[in-house]
Amino acid sequence: MTQNSDFVWPNPPANLSAHDRAEFEANLGRGLVGTQLVSETDRVRVWALALQPGERIGFHTHVLDYFWTAVTGGSARSQYADGRVAEVSYKPGDTQHHAYGSGEFMIHDLTNTGDTELVFTTVEFKQGANAPLPAA
Template sequence: MTRQTISHWPAPPAGWPAELRQDFAAGAGRGQVGSRLVSETDRVRVWSLSLRPGERIGFHTHVLDYFWTAVTGGRARSHYADGRIAEVAYEPGDTQHHTFPVGAFMIHDLENIGETELSFTTVEFLDSANAPLPVSDL
């Protein structure tokens, strides 16, 4: 299978504060989509993400098909490449699947805005339409 390698990323939204724009620019193309890479095989990458109240994982880029499951409940805020800001309440077991066709991707951050630790498990599928991003910054 021929997969596309994505290497051109958008500029951060102009209306964001300078610190957020800098973090966006640094995170565009970053393949570290969790706090810790728990397991990797020739088929999947399994990530753990845990954020204490007020903690944030910086911008990172999803190019692979994946799903996440909330291990704990809580509230979070994400900023997206299109300038959108979303606040979401999670319950344990909430799960969402994402699929990216050739050339598609999503860049976002995630901040715990709740009062309890927020934890997720994310599974990326390495046989997706796009080539995996490197995770060398682990």
């Protein structure tokens, strides 16, 4: 485990490939949760996430309360810090809210496993239990 002043980061899951384990470690605490930061104020960050079929956003860390909404439908796979792998289907308008207490986080990646572009909008709330991570 790696530690900084606010978080104790986990070791990469054993079920990841060597390449994914190295990426996981390199990206601990990476707050780049979309493919484009569309807007940022003192209160929110608004992200677009667009993945073509087979495309992937690498491991990143969520520490802020946030929600995402699927703009398009499709399917994806995520690998999580606890070793879990989830296959999910999305419909346009699907929305999910997440909240984190002090020192809590989620680390995962996302791969578009479908045959159409997969698009999400994510809104992070910067005033919460944790300070925002760098957006780059």
